[in-house]
Amino acid sequence: MALLNRFRGLVLSPSLLQRVNYRNASTETKSVTEEIYGTMADTDQDEVMLEREAIIEVKRDKSRLNPEHRNMLHKRLPYDEPKNEFHLTLTHKKRMFGRYGRSPNLDLDLGHLWPTEEEIAAKLEYDRIANPYGVLELAARERAKIDEKAKAIDERQKKIVENMKKLERWKADVKQRASKKLADVQAAQAKKEALIEEVRRHFGFKIDPKDERFKEVLQQKEKALKKKAKEEKAKLRQEKLIAEMTKKSES
Structure with missing residues (x-):
């Protein structure tokens, strides 16, 4: 307390006051400068x-995508500014609003989103032409299609069941035809071998089948057999015809 009273009674010289004020001013200037440079920094x-x-x-x-495509990928408006005249049309703006919602870069009055009377009339006319049937009639037509499809499926299933029943008979027919074909082949082969043996007996000695004489006699024998088979076939046809005529005359 005594020390404080001593300072209160102290009278400073003008030079000392000048030096103190200079120091205070320098300190304030430095602080302001530091504040300015600090703000700039x-x-x-x-x-x-x-x-x-x-x-x-x-x-x-x-991704290396264009900015427009990248914006579309992230569900944002593709262009910040219109790129052509079409982007300024109301139709394009409505479409962009419907896809991406509100955007600061989309200059659109929301009142224009509601269709005009002409657009409503055109839409109603289109629906009338494109969908001429009423709800009940459409339901009836769809029901008829479903019934027709179900009927076709039932018929196909019935046909499959009938074919499965005939399967065993078809298998037996196939086996019979195969057996008959095999028997015909074996008979023809046996007939061929018998004819070759007959030609060998004709010469009375062993002869090579590749010999021209053997081939010539074999060909004559084959022609004779074909002629005989043809005559027998004609004879059978004639006998059958006579039998039919006799049966008709008796009746």
């Missing part, structure tokens, strides 16, 4: 951070 730092974030975002994008 903060601003520059923010700009550097924003630029850095932009560079990182560009490097992060590996």
Whole structure:
């Protein structure tokens, strides 16, 4: 307390006061300068951070898509500004609003989203021509289609069941035809061998089947057999015809 009273009673010289005021002014100027440069430094730092974030975002994008396509991928309005006259039309703006919703870059009065009387009339006329049937008639037509389809399925299933019943008979017919064909082949082969043996007996000695004499006699024998078979077939046909005529005359 005594020390404080001593300072209160102290009278400072003008030079000392000048030096004290100069120091205070320098301190205030320095603080203001530091504050200004600190604010500028903060601003520059923010700009550097924003630029850095932009560079990182560009490097992060590996899709290599155009900005418009990238915006569409992220459900955003493709263009920040109209690119052609079509982008200024109301139809395009309505379409963009329907796909991407509100956007600051989309200049559209929401009142224009409601259709005009002419558009409503045109839509009603289109529906009348494109869909001439009423709800009940459409339901009846669909029901008829379903019934027709179910009927076709039933008929096909019945046909499959009938064919399965005939399967055993078809298998027996196939086996019979195969057996008959095999028997015909074997008979023809046996007939051929018998004819060759007959030709060999004709010469009275062993002869090579490739010999021209053997081939000539074999050909004559084959012609004779074909002629005989043809005559027998004609005879059978004649006998059958006579039998039919006799039966008709008796009746």
